[in-house]
Amino acid sequence: MRLTLDGGLDLLCNSVKIHHVDVDPKTGEDKLSMRDLLSWIKSNLIKERPEMFVKGDSVRPGVLVLINDCDWELCGSLDAVLEEKDMVVFISTLHGG
Amino acid sequence: MDEIVKTIGLKNNCTFCGVFRRQALDRGAALMRADKLVTGHNADDMAETVLLNILRGDIARLSRCTFIITGEDGPIPRCKPFKYTYEKEIVMYAYFKKLDYFSTECIYSPNAYRGFAREFIKDLERIRPQAILDIIRSGENFRISTSTKMPEQGTCERCGYISSQKLCKACLLLEGLNRGLPKLGIGRSRGLNSAKEDGEQRMLRSEVKGSNLQSKQCGTLDF
Numbered sequence: 300m301r302l303t304l305d306g307g308l309d310l311l312c313n314s315v316k317i318h319h320v321d322v323d324p325k326t327g328e329d330k331l332s333m334r335d336l337l338s339w340i341k342s343n344l345i346k347e348r349p350e351m352f353v354k355g356d357s358v359r360p361g362v363l364v365l366i367n368d369c370d371w372e373l374c375g376s377l378d379a380v381l382e383e384k385d386m387v388v389f390i391s392t393l394h395g396g
Numbered sequence: 397m398d399e400i401v402k403t404i405g406l407k408n409n410c411t412f413c414g415v416f417r418r419q420a421l422d423r424g425a426a427l428m429r430a431d432k433l434v435t436g437h438n439a440d441d442m443a444e445t446v447l448l449n450i451l452r453g454d455i456a457r458l459s460r461c462t463f464i465i466t467g468e469d470g471p472i473p474r475c476k477p478f479k480y481t482y483e484k485e486i487v488m489y490a491y492f493k494k495l496d497y498f499s500t501e502c503i504y505s506p507n508a509y510r511g512f513a514r515e516f517i518k519d520l521e522r523i524r525p526q527a528i529l530d531i532i533r534s535g536e537n538f539r540i541s542t543s544t545k546m547p548e549q550g551t552c553e554r555c556g557y558i559s560s561q562k563l564c565k566a567c568l569l570l571e572g573l574n575r576g577l578p579k580l581g582i583g584r585s586r587g588l589n590s591a592k593e594d595g596e597q598r599m600l601r602s603e604v605k606g607s608n609l610q611s612k613q614c615g616t617l618d619f
Contacts (some may be wrong), residue, residue: 306487307499360518363487370488391499392487393514 300383302340306391311351312344320344321383327345333364334377336387351391361393401504404578409504411582415565419557425472437476440483440517443528446535447513455540456547456560462535470558482528 302318309316322339324331333354341353352359357377362369365388371379381387400412442462449458452457460466464489467473490497490510505511517612540546547560557564561573565581 305491305496307501360515360522363484365491368492388491390487390491391482393499394503395519 300379300385300387302344303386303388305388306363306393308352308389308391311347311349313346318344331381332377333366333375333379333381333387334369337377337380351393352389358389359393361391362389364388364390365390397504400573402609403576406504406507408578408582410508410510412569413504415569419433419564419566422472422557430472433472433474435476436478438478438481438483438486439528439532440514440521442476442479442535443517443531444510444513446531447517448510451509451513452533455544458535458538459540459546462532480529480578482525 300320300322302320304312304316304318312318320339320343322336325335328335337353337356337358341349344357345352350359352362354360358364364373364376366379366381367386368388397409397413401409404412421435422432445461446458449461450501462479464477464479465473487497488532489495502508517528517531533570548552549558549560550562551557552559552564552567553562554567555564561568568581572578572582
């Protein structure tokens with residue numbers, strides 16, 4: 300699936316905005332949830348300052364998540380199930396002074 | 397700003413930047429003969445400001461900070477049309493309309509006080525998104541006790557900009573920078589006629605020293 304990091308988040312991943320990734324569901328599960336994807340991203344894509352991206356189980360408050368251009372809050376947030384062709388976009392709204 | 401931070405260190409950066417930027421905006425608008433000055437403050441900003449002023453006990457600002465229009469009696473009124481628009485809406489709009497959205501974190505603000513208010517508000521928003529609008533509404537409905545002494549608006553003796561003191565903050569800060577006194581103008585005086593503020597103001601007005609950075613006269617600005 301395709302992951303896009305916007306609003307400055309790409310800086311946490313060596314300035315790469317778009318990532319094409321293949322993430323397998325956790326062993327024992329047949330579906331990939333957003334929760335799992337987040338921890339995968341934290342371990343594999345985020346190279347610095349993870350606290351800018353995640354807080355606890357979820358994204359840091361202020362980071363918008365879109366699954367196929369739809370607000371993830373409408374899809375179940377952390378429990379949303381992801382498929383191979385999905386596009387997930389993370390946009391940080393935190394900036395400025 | 398880089399030069400300023402070299403002089404003052406990594407604290408109180410927001411004070412310098414905010415004060416200078418604000419005056420720069422106002423003066424620039426006057427030079428362009430603008431009628432109105434419109435800023436992009438959004439609902440999140442407004443809620444943060446209300447909280448910040450409460451946390452700091454800044455009653456004067458608390459009373460004014462939720463006005464959607466300010467400076468009406470002045471030459472260039474200012475307005476915040478996005479006052480009730482959530483930052484999230486704005487970002488979503490920019491994304492779907494494919495607008496140029498750039499976000500840069502100010503490099504000098506990692507420990508800015510506002511950051512803590514922001515963090516808190518963001519956590520609140522997650523649990524109860526309406527909290528942001530409710531905080532703004534609370535701010536709009538604050539009424540200041542009549543026994544609280546409030547500052548009066550006058551003009552700066554040096555440059556003519558609006559000021560509640562004899563010298564406006566920008567002139568004060570500038571003087572501090574020129575004299576190598578990075579703390580001049582920083583920190584709040586308790587009460588309007590405190591020794592600290594008085595002392596600073598008197599010192600600056602009695603000396604007519606040449607400085608590297610002159611406060612430009614606001615000649616054409618009918619403040």
